[in-house]
Amino acid sequence: MSEALLELRSVDKFYNPGGANEVHAVRAFDMAVSKGEIVALLGSSGCGKTSTLRMIAGFEEVSKGAIGVNGREIHRLAPAKRNVAMAFEGYSLYPPLTVRDNIAFALKSLSLDKREVERRVGEIAQLLEIEDVLERYPSSISGGQQQRASLGRALIRDADLHLLDEPMGQLEPQLRALLRGRIKHFIKERGLTAILVTHDQTEANALADRIAVMEGGVMQQFDTPANLKDRPANLFTGAFIGEPPMNVFEAEVRSDNGRINFGLGGGVALDYAENEFSLALRAALAKKPQVTIGVRPHAVRISSEGAQAEVTANQWLGDQTHIAARFAGGSIVSVEHERTRYAKGDVIGVVLDSANLHVFDTETGAAISHGGALA
Amino acid sequence: MDHMSLTEKWLRGIALTLVVLFFMFPIFWIVLMSLQTNETILRSPPSMVFEPTLKNYVAIITGKLDSHVASMDIAFMRNLWNSILLSVCSVAVALLLGVPAAYAFARHKFRGSEDIAFTLLSFRFAPPLLVLLPLTIYFQDIGLANTYFGLIWVYQLICLPLILWIVRGYFEDISPDLENAYRIAGHSWLSTFRRIALPLAGPGIAAAGLLAFIFAWNNFIFALVLASADKQPVTVGALAFVTASGIQYGQIAAAVVLSIAPTLALALYAQRYLVEGLSLGAVKG
Numbered sequence: 001m002s003e004a005l006l007e008l009r010s011v012d013k014f015y016n017p018g019g020a021n022e023v024h025a026v027r028a029f030d031m032a033v034s035k036g037e038i039v040a041l042l043g044s045s046g047c048g049k050t051s052t053l054r055m056i057a058g059f060e061e062v063s064k065g066a067i068g069v070n071g072r073e074i075h076r077l078a079p080a081k082r083n084v085a086m087a088f089e090g091y092s093l094y095p096p097l098t099v100r101d102n103i104a105f106a107l108k109s110l111s112l113d114k115r116e117v118e119r120r121v122g123e124i125a126q127l128l129e130i131e132d133v134l135e136r137y138p139s140s141i142s143g144g145q146q147q148r149a150s151l152g153r154a155l156i157r158d159a160d161l162h163l164l165d166e167p168m169g170q171l172e173p174q175l176r177a178l179l180r181g182r183i184k185h186f187i188k189e190r191g192l193t194a195i196l197v198t199h200d201q202t203e204a205n206a207l208a209d210r211i212a213v214m215e216g217g218v219m220q221q222f223d224t225p226a227n228l229k230d231r232p233a234n235l236f237t238g239a240f241i242g243e244p245p246m247n248v249f250e251a252e253v254r255s256d257n258g259r260i261n262f263g264l265g266g267g268v269a270l271d272y273a274e275n276e277f278s279l280a281l282r283a284a285l286a287k288k289p290q291v292t293i294g295v296r297p298h299a300v301r302i303s304s305e306g307a308q309a310e311v312t313a314n315q316w317l318g319d320q321t322h323i324a325a326r327f328a329g330g331s332i333v334s335v336e337h338e339r340t341r342y343a344k345g346d347v348i349g350v351v352l353d354s355a356n357l358h359v360f361d362t363e364t365g366a367a368i369s370h371g372g373a374l375a
Numbered sequence: 376m377d378h379m380s381l382t383e384k385w386l387r388g389i390a391l392t393l394v395v396l397f398f399m400f401p402i403f404w405i406v407l408m409s410l411q412t413n414e415t416i417l418r419s420p421p422s423m424v425f426e427p428t429l430k431n432y433v434a435i436i437t438g439k440l441d442s443h444v445a446s447m448d449i450a451f452m453r454n455l456w457n458s459i460l461l462s463v464c465s466v467a468v469a470l471l472l473g474v475p476a477a478y479a480f481a482r483h484k485f486r487g488s489e490d491i492a493f494t495l496l497s498f499r500f501a502p503p504l505l506v507l508l509p510l511t512i513y514f515q516d517i518g519l520a521n522t523y524f525g526l527i528w529v530y531q532l533i534c535l536p537l538i539l540w541i542v543r544g545y546f547e548d549i550s551p552d553l554e555n556a557y558r559i560a561g562h563s564w565l566s567t568f569r570r571i572a573l574p575l576a577g578p579g580i581a582a583a584g585l586l587a588f589i590f591a592w593n594n595f596i597f598a599l600v601l602a603s604a605d606k607q608p609v610t611v612g613a614l615a616f617v618t619a620s621g622i623q624y625g626q627i628a629a630a631v632v633l634s635i636a637p638t639l640a641l642a643l644y645a646q647r648y649l650v651e652g653l654s655l656g657a658v659k660g
Binding site for chain 1: 557561574
């Protein structure tokens with residue numbers, strides 16, 4: 001195996017193999033994570049992200065493929081032998097122990113100095129804001145506090161790998177934002193390697209160095225948060241990442257007289273100068289008359305020129321405005337940072353710059369280009 | 376319950392009293408009987424007024440049964456000891472076998488696991504007489520008839536399914552991730568079972584054990600057929616009081632009081648566990 005700390009090689013997971021209701025939960029999953037990296041598995045419910053995590057932990061058998069940690073194959077080892085720590089989605093604190101003992105539990109077997117254990121528990125408790133419940137029992141504290149205690153129990157360990165399953169799902173928004181920063185700092189400071197499972201892209205973006213987007217058991221893209229946003233590998237990631245979601249239109253490509261023209265529905269056409277697109281991209285587009293184009297709402301410019309659209313909704317969200325408009329036989333959403341005065345029924349002009357255009361293959365969904373260059 | 380009207384409270388009280396009277400009366404009556412001689416018991420009309428005597432208890436404990444015509448030996452204290460031995464050993468064996476099995480059925484869904492679990496439960500459906508005839512024949516062949524070992528083995532028909540099904544429900548109520556959290560902290564499967572699963576299912580195991588003990592204690596037919604006098608428990612031993620010279624009601628009553636005392640004390644002591652065990656394990660599981 002290579003130098004990667006964690007490596008998954010074409011891992012498959014079947015539930016009820018051979019049975020009537022066989023489920024292929026994870027398909028040919030490849031991933032390499034370096035030491036000190038924080039990786040998020042991001043996807044909606046049932047996409048296979050938790051199955052993947054549990055296979056790394058050893059609670060689910062690997063149906064096919066291999067998992068290695070530090071070059072050592074671990075997927076046949078008992079969980080106890082893998083040297084990984086995990087925070088569970090359901091917290092799973094030991095009911096008969098206080099929060100303090102729960103957090104210190106894994107340190108007990110290390111025969112550390114008592115004062116050292118106390119210091120480390122205190123440090124984690126302070127980090128997670130649970131100092132005041134340390135002497136209480138899990139059943140008497142709130143879900144959010146239990147979740148933080150469970151997170152603390154995992155983070156306090158000196159494991160090769162820290163697995164965090166929806167680590168902040170139960171926290172209130174302010175606390176979540178605060179802890180995200182602290183936890184990231186804690187992990188980075190100690191050079192820990194963490195795999196995080198979440199369905200919250202804000203959390204993934206804030207915490208992770210790289211994000212693996214999953215859908216239907218298949219990894220769609222494994223990349224940095226910035227690349228996921230600017231260079232989505234396919235239509236799924238493009239539409240999945242980003243809030244509000246990407247505007248997507250079917251388009252017919254024509255090129256003549258040094259212009260490239262995307263014909264959308266409803267008689268709307270986007271017209272660009274040929275030289276805004278690279279030569280290679282022009283050649284690719286010439287072979288694909290039918291494409292799907294996507295534009296992020298933040299990149300939709302409202303201007304007096306441009307194609308006409310009729311406003312259907314104008315929502316101020318406290319820090320930004322979402323303007324939805326009828327456009328090209330479908331609808332388009334634009335995000336403005338100021339309050340805007342557009343009312344329902346107003347006609348606005350919409351400009352989509354070629355630099356912000358994502359072009360996808362309509363049949364396969366694979367990205368053809370981002371901006372003016374090939375993907 | 377706070378918004379109950381006065382009439383409702385009264386009706387509730389009366390209903391509860393009726394139920395308690397109905398179920399407690401036999402115990403009350405048998406205690407009274409055990410303190411009387413056969414003559415006062417059998418007089419007509421019956422009366423609650425009598426001079427209490429401990430003669431019946433003395434007879435039973437010393438093992439000397441005196442009737443009008445003859446004196447005979449009874450081995451009631453031996454029966455009592457047999458009951459304790461058989462019940463305790465049966466429950467111990469059933470716990471040893473049933474708790475790990477219950478854990479396996481709760482945690483691992485393997486091919487046929489439900490069928491095996493159900494087969495074990497079905498031992499409780501079949502009337503004991505169904506298995507007794509073949510059992511008697513081959514127990515005699517292999518020399519297990521009239522041995523404690525053989526009886527304890529047969530008592531597993533009573534204890535094992537009970538423990539298996541109640542404890543299984545308890546294990547199913549424990550989140551597997553609780554055990555996973557312990558395992559991933561570097562502990563083996565076995566120590567997880569011992570340190571996490573067993574203590575958390577403790578109340579359920581206690582309840583199942585108690586119930587199994589009571590069922591084993593109350594068993595009559597297995598011991599009647601498969602054991603002779605020196606191995607028989609109190610349930611069978613009480614038959615000795617039906618003598619040629621009449622039925623010794625006073626002594627039967629004293630014997631019954633002595634034989635229900637251990638289970639009654641146990642049940643009262645562990646009442647909370649028993650109710651919990653039955654409602655959580657058996658119903659929910």
